[in-house]
Amino acid sequence: MNLTKRDVLLVAPFTNLPGEKGFNRFSYIAKKLSEIGHNVTLVTSSFKHREKKFRDQKSISERYFPYNLVIIPELGYKKNVGFDRIWSHRHFAKQLTAYLNAIDKKPDVIYCAYPMMGAAFEVGKYAKRHKIPFILDIQDVWPESIKNMLKIPDPLTDTLLYPLTLYANRIYKLADSVVGVSQSYIARVEKANIHAKDFLPVYIGTDLSHFDSCQSLKVMKKSDEFWITYVGTFSYSYDIPTVIRAVAKLKEKGFHNIVFKVMGDGPFRGRYEQLASDLNAPVDFMGHLSYDEMVPTLVRSDIAANAISKGAQQSITNKIGDYVAAGLPILNSSQNKEFCDIVTSRVLGYNYEPGDADTLANHIESLYNDSELRRVFGANARKLAEEKFDRRTSYQDIYSVVENVSIG
Structure with a gap:
């Protein structure tokens, strides 16, 4: 690896910082690049997207970070979909542009998360204007990812979103190198950008050393309980109601010790809690936990639920790395071919098909009755985690791209 010290500007509006809930790709990359010897500046937002809260900047200013930290003001918003989010993101992009234009010493390379769309576009234009190598890290494919939120036929949706699709293509074309959380997302960018030197799929994954170190925290679990567990957001893209219906059906059949453990939060929590109450379903809504709190429950679970809605564009998400690290059998409703x-x-x-509670209930019952099959699935999952999802090894490719990227 080329160890020439580089000034790296890393722009990631949605990142989690150390000490906040979650275990994010970009703060991890910033830390590791700094440890290698690079001079890293991480630029993020004053607003925490997942929690819909503003950061306590006084508290942050009192903590040590191994990299330079810049927090750009954002207006904030209450819902994932709405005009207030659009205005908030536009404000962030405008403030980010002002910050970039005020930089005295230009960075050697810029590494930027996508989305936000507007922020990535402004950063990409800045990079081109100053002849700075520009790396895009694709976390989600906008606008495709919002299609399932619009409950209208696909042809009409495609027409309405077409201007945003063109905008996305303009952003993708700015990249000199492309990193993405799955091959599916990389393939989308390749349709628009033919000149980039690197197209590198690297799963979000997890640091297995850190993951394993979190397992020791005690968690109360009755000896006869059987847990199917979900970790993540409660919103349009996640098919949590089908899992609720499946465990309700199993309870009606006499499986009183099967419990659906749900770690997370989001705008649909109220309706999911109401559904569970209406069906008398055995669901434990645990809220949004810190990573260190989440892991012990996950590793003591029996099955992991990758509950994704029909038409959702998610490919290989944060939760997959944790599910396989925990060595759990996976019941998957994502229709992403890659996963x-x-x-x-x-x-x-x-x-299984999203919305098919009967098939899901049958799969849960099958695994409930077959501990050897659970062991085989789980061992295969952990092996995959060690081969493909361990950031300690898989992210080395990202560091190499940062160190060797050149202008296309």
Whole structure:
């Protein structure tokens, strides 16, 4: 690896900082690049997207970070979809542009998360104007990812979103190198950008050393309980109601010790809690936990639920790295071909159609009754985590791109 020290500007509006809930890709990359010897500046937002709260900047200013930290003002918003979010993101992009224009010493390389769209566009233009190598890290494919929020036919949705699709293509074309959290997302960018020197899929993954160190915290679990567990957001893209219906059906059949453990939060929490109450379903809504609190419950679970809605564009998300690290069988309703193929080829569990509570209940019952099959699926999952999802090794490719990227 080329160890020439570089000034790296890392722009990630949605990142989590150390001490906040979650375990994010970009603060991890910033820390590791700093440890290698690079001079890193991490630029993020004053607003925490997941929690819909503003950061306590006084508290942050009193903590040590191994990199330079810049917090850009954002207006904030209450819901994931709405005009207030649009205005908030526009304000962030405007303030970010002002920050970039005021920099005295230009960075050697810029590494930027996508989305936000507007922020990535402004950063990409700045990079081109000053002939700075520009790396895009694709976390989600906007506008495609919002299609399932619009409850209208696909042809009309595609027409309405077409201007945003063109905008996305303009952003993708700015990149000199492209990193993405899955091959599916990389393939989307390749359709728009033919000149980038690198197209590198690197799963979000987890640091297995840190993951394993979190397992020791005690968690109360009755000896006869069987847990199917979900970690993540409660919103349009996640098919949590089907899991609730499935465990309700199993309870009606006499499986009183099967519990659906839900770690997370989001705008649909109220309706999910109401559904569980209406069906008398055995669901434990645990709220949004810190990573260190989440891991002990996950590793003591029996099955992991990758509950993704029909039409959602998610590919290989944060939760997958944690599920496989925990060595759990996976029940997957994502229709993303890349991940469906992984579940099948690596023998991790079962794929099922989103919304099909009967099939899901049958899969849960099958695994409940077959501890050896759970062991096989779980061992395969952990092996995959060690091979493909351990940031300690998989992110080395990202560091190499940062150190060797050049202008396209």
